[in-house]
Amino acid sequence: MRLDTTDRQLINLYQRELPVCERPYEEMSRQLGIAEEEVIERLQSLQDSQVLSRVGPVFEHSRAGASLLAAVAVPEEQLDLVAARVNRAPGVNHNYAREHIYNLWFVMTAPDEDTLDDRLDELEHQLRLPMLRLPMVEGYHIDLGFDIDWEALP
Template sequence: MRLDAADRQLIDSYQRNLPVCERPYEEMARTLGLTEEEVIQRLSALQEQQVLSRVGPVFEHSQAGASLLAAVAAPEEQMDLVAARINRAPGVNHNYAREHTYNLWFVMTAPDEDTLEERLDELEHQLKLPMLRLPMVEGYHIDLGFDIDWEALP
């Protein structure tokens, strides 16, 4: 797959500093000399081609409410069912399977600690499974942007 100059510029320009405004794609388009529709179409195509896996901001979660890493020990034969139920709970993201007694791990967010605890309690009650709750003790910032040497790519 060949990416044209506009695709490369879009990727390079917005791995970081995605505009946080009412019309982010319009703002990106203005900067890149494209239309808003072109930006949306290009991002969609890049996702369909699996060049990009996600388009969206990464927030400093401690500034945006409360969150917690949690895990449940789901019976193997119920993994898909339990995962689907977890995914329907408000504020859940990053739900993934692990090879461990606690085999489904997810992050839950909420506007505040009380709401977070209520959501976790409700989900644990619905699942009827033990839940491991792992509050963050220390935060680490992982920069997910990459400097791409376009000339070195085939």
């Protein structure tokens, strides 16, 4: 996919500073001088072509409730089935396979610690598999924005 100037501006301007307001795409459209619908269409096209993997905010989870990284030791032949079950659990926002005895990892969120514990207990009971609960000890901010040298790209 060839990116035009507007696509590049979308990526450069908003990978760190997505407007926090009721209509962020409308605000972006004003700043870029294009229609709100075009902003949405361009972002969707960038996602569809896998130039962008995600469009949306990143929250400070400790201010928004409770969360925890968990890992499950899943027999290899059951990995897809268990991953699908984990994905259906309330508060799971992603999971991924790892090369380890605990080979399925996921993050679960909840409005508070008690709800989080209840959800994890219920999921562990349903799976009937050993689960590690790995609470965050210390948080680190990782800037996932990239300074892109568009001239250096083909």
